[in-house]
Amino acid sequence: LAEGALLEVTRNIYCAETAVARAPQDGIRGLIEEMRTYMLSTQGVAPAAQRRVLIRTLRTLMTPVLPPFYRIFMGGIVPAHDPADGRVGADPRWLADGVQWLRRKLPGGSWDGLAPGTQHGPWFYAPTLTAVVAPYAFGFLVGPSRLNLRADGAWGGLVVERCKFLQESNCKGMCLNSCKLPAQDLFAELGLPLRVSPNFATQECQWSFGEAAPPPA
Numbered sequence: 001l002a003e004g005a006l007l008e009v010t011r012n013i014y015c016a017e018t019a020v021a022r023a024p025q026d027g028i029r030g031l032i033e034e035m036r037t038y039m040l041s042t043q044g045v046a047p048a049a050q051r052r053v054l055i056r057t058l059r060t061l062m063t064p065v066l067p068p069f070y071r072i073f074m075g076g077i078v079p080a081h082d083p084a085d086g087r088v089g090a091d092p093r094w095l096a097d098g099v100q101w102l103r104r105k106l107p108g109g110s111w112d113g114l115a116p117g118t119q120h121g122p123w124f125y126a127p128t129l130t131a132v133v134a135p136y137a138f139g140f141l142v143g144p145s146r147l148n149l150r151a152d153g154a155w156g157g158l159v160v161e162r163c164k165f166l167q168e169s170n171c172k173g174m175c176l177n178s179c180k181l182p183a184q185d186l187f188a189e190l191g192l193p194l195r196v197s198p199n200f201a202t203q204e205c206q207w208s209f210g211e212a213a214p215p216p217a
Contacts, residue, residue: 055186075119156211166205
């Protein structure tokens with residue numbers, strides 16, 4: 001029930017972002033059809049447009065609350081408010097001002113390490129903790145997954161056993177521009193590198209948190 005509800009919310013957000021009409025299919029098949037419609041439209045034909053709209057959808061799904069605190073407690077990034085940044089999940093003024101107030105109160109008063117936008121992370125626990133939580137956060141989109149090790153042998157790996165997004169779309173372009181690259185870009189923005197490695201033969205997909213991704217080519 002929870003996964004069905006999350007899919008409905010995601011579809012509503014995506015259709016609002018793209019102005020694509022809701023498809024008649026239920027669940028993930030409906031979302032894939034809506035993504036396909038946008039991909040084949042004049043506005044969505046550019047890969048960059050597909051990636052941008054997916055990132056906006058994911059940001060809205062995360063609500064304005066989660067991204068700023070993820071950047072602090074996982075990415076190790078000092079909040080920095082930008083009045084021109086109207087995106088969902090941007091650092092709010094009250095949070096950035098609160099950190100700078102604390103900085104001024106600390107002995108010495110300068111503490112360059114707390115300058116807005118400074119990154120100290122990702123913290124050592126971020127890849128593993130994110131991998132543990134991730135199946136509950138996006139399992140409704142990709143299906144069952146299990147923890148494993150990254151290619152470098154470190155914790156922070158997650159393998160999706162049979163990606164239902166890949167199964168239903170059967171399209172490398174949609175996988176690349178409506179899943180892999182937007183996810184990598186979003187987590188980079190949150191302060192944690194991510195490498196998503198789909199296997200088109202087995203339809204498994206390896207997610208490696210804390211590992212930098214190579215160029216798409």
